[in-house]
Amino acid sequence: MQVEIKRENYACNKKMCSENDAYSKMDHLINKIIEKEGFIQYKIDKKCISTNGGNYLGELSEIDVQGKTKDGDKVLNIFVKKMNTGDEMKIISIPNAYMTELFFYKELSKIFHELQEEARVPLNKKYWTVKSYDESEKDLILMDNLSRKGFITPDRMDVVSLQFAEKAIQELAKFHAFSFILKEKRPEYFEKRIRTMKSPFKPGKDWDGFVQNILKTTIKFVDENLKERVENYSVNIEKKYLNYYEDKKTQRCLVHGDYRPNNVLTKITVSTSTFYVVILTARIAEK
Numbered sequence: 669m670q671v672e673i674k675r676e677n678y679a680c681n682k683k684m685c686s687e688n689d690a691y692s693k694m695d696h697l698i699n700k701i702i703e704k705e706g707f708i709q710y711k712i713d714k715k716c717i718s719t720n721g722g723n724y725l726g727e728l729s730e731i732d733v734q735g736k737t738k739d740g741d742k743v744l745n746i747f748v749k750k751m752n753t754g755d756e757m758k759i760i761s762i763p764n765a766y767m768t769e770l771f772f773y774k775e776l777s778k779i780f781h782e783l784q785e786e787a788r789v790p791l792n793k794k795y796w797t798v799k800s801y802d803e804s805e806k807d808l809i810l811m812d813n814l815s816r817k818g819f820i821t822p823d824r825m826d827v828v829s830l831q832f833a834e835k836a837i838q839e840l841a842k843f844h845a846f847s848f849i850l851k852e853k854r855p856e857y858f859e860k861r862i863r864t865m866k867s868p869f870k871p872g873k874d875w876d877g878f879v880q881n882i883l884k885t886t887i888k889f890v891d892e893n894l895k896e897r898v899e900n901y902s903v904n905i906e907k908k909y910l911n912y913y914e915d916k917k918t919q920r921c922l923v924h925g926d927y928r929p930n931n932v933l934t935k936i937t938v939s940t941s942t943f944y945v946v947i948l949t950a951r952i953a954e955k
Contacts, residue, residue: 694748697803697810698731704803705744710735723930725762726751730813745813746801753807758874765868765925766806773800773809775861780846783853795842796946798933814933814946821948822929835945836932840924843947847921863920867913879906 702710710733717728726749733744751766777797784794799812822828828836850858869875883902890898924931924947933946 693805694729694750694808697801697805697808698733698746700803701744701746701801701810702733705733705742706737706739707733707735707742708737723749724752724757725760725765730815732813732816745816747798747811747813747815749809749811751807758872759870759878761868761870763806764866766809768865768868770804770806770809771861773797773811774802774804779850779854779857783846783849786853795839795846796944798946798948814935817935819933819935819944819946821931821933824928824930826929828929831943832929832932832934832945835934835943836927836929836947839932839945839947840927843924844921851920858920862922867910868925869910869913871910875910876906879909 698712713732713734715730717730729748729750731744731746731748733746735742751762756762777800780795780797798814801810804810822832847858847862850862883905887895887898887902927947931948933948935944937944
């Protein structure tokens with residue numbers, strides 16, 4: 669077997685990548701994928717991705733594997749998300765968020781696929797998810813790099829188009845609908861694996877301050893005739909929000925938890941004027 673490995677220095681605008689700790693583990697997982705895919709000759713290119721503030725739960729990398737198998741040339745484009753191992757965030761449990769995301773990619777998304785196959789959902793109506801690799805672990809998630817297939821993510825500071833907003837809400841509605849489908853079609857699974865999910869948010873003074881800061885910023889941009897109404901509605905909103913997640917009496921529904929434009933992949937096919945949307949599941953929880 670001939671191997672050529674080109675190592676980058678993981679330079680990016682926001683220094684988030686290192687050459688030790690979990691990266692030796694990442695190399696091990698990539699090698700397992702290479703072996704499983706049957707490569708007999710290959711080279712590896714690695715590149716750190718600058719998040720520019722768009723991702724605060726992990727370090728992102730692209731890994732391209734190009735080489736030969738017994739069946740001919742083959743290329744793998746892998747997107748890697750490594751859990752931040754520095755200071756724990758005060759308002760959210762990062763390990764909890766990663767375990768939930770891993771649960772979605774390795775287990776729940778496969779059940780979504782089974783349910784859609786059983787219902788014979790047409791291809792153009794299906795809920796699509798990013799392919800993930802079974803080699804993913806609790807602190808390293810490996811997925812198909814859809815940017816190599818023409819998908820892009822909007823900048824988090826950009827105002828999205830009406831077309832984007834409409835399609836993104838449609839896909840989110842499909843995601844929510846699976847809660848009710850699971851309860852009907854897989855009731856035992858729903859009770860054991862869905863209803864028991866916990867919110868990753870941490871109650872306390874840091875959470876209260878975080879919510880109040882968001883509220884103050886929001887009120888600045890509300891029309892004057894609506895400000896009092898919003899302020900009245902927002903009394904104790906930090907507690908209302910957590911209760912909304914934790915109320916055992918209400919219907920349980922899967923929610924995304926971080927549904928921002930930069931967690932949505934989009935692609936436009938010019939020849940057919942088709943607008944594709946794929947949701948990146950950052951952290952799901954029950955409400």
